[in-house]
Amino acid sequence: MKARKLPKVVWANCVNLQGLVSGKPMKCRLSRSHGGNRWWDSSGNFDVASLGTSFDEGMTTFASTNEKLVQKWTEGAQAVMALLQHISG
Numbered sequence: 459m460k461a462r463k464l465p466k467v468v469w470a471n472c473v474n475l476q477g478l479v480s481g482k483p484m485k486c487r488l489s490r491s492h493g494g495n496r497w498w499d500s501s502g503n504f505d506v507a508s509l510g511t512s513f514d515e516g517m518t519t520f521a522s523t524n525e526k527l528v529q530k531w532t533e534g535a536q537a538v539m540a541l542l543q544h545i546s547g
Contacts, residue, residue: 464488468497469528470506470521473535479504481536483528486521497521 469483486497486506497506506512506521513519520531 464495465509465523468506468509468521468523469525470497470499470504470519471528471532471535472504472517472519473539474517477539478532478535481532483525483532485525 466488468486468488470486471483472479484499484504486499486504489496489498494507498504506519509521509523511518511520520528522528
């Protein structure tokens with residue numbers, strides 16, 4: 459069985475208790491350094507281990523090869539945060 463080829467570029471964003479990491483999707487490139495397959499942004503400060511939604515250490519991350527899908531996820535996260543802020547007064 460042939461191993462599934464990983465995409466070279468994914469788009470991602472992340473939210474935690476402080477808010478979104480970025481106001482727009484971040485372009486992340488595949489790197490096989492450090493013994494694993496992860497996608498890193500250009501700053502090297504943000505990485506993604508898998509596609510889809512992941513939960514780790516108080517952070518929720520979403521990654522996809524579709525930039526528009528990540529943009530919609532980002533807009534949804536912003537809307538939820540605004541609603542919670544409005545409710546909490």
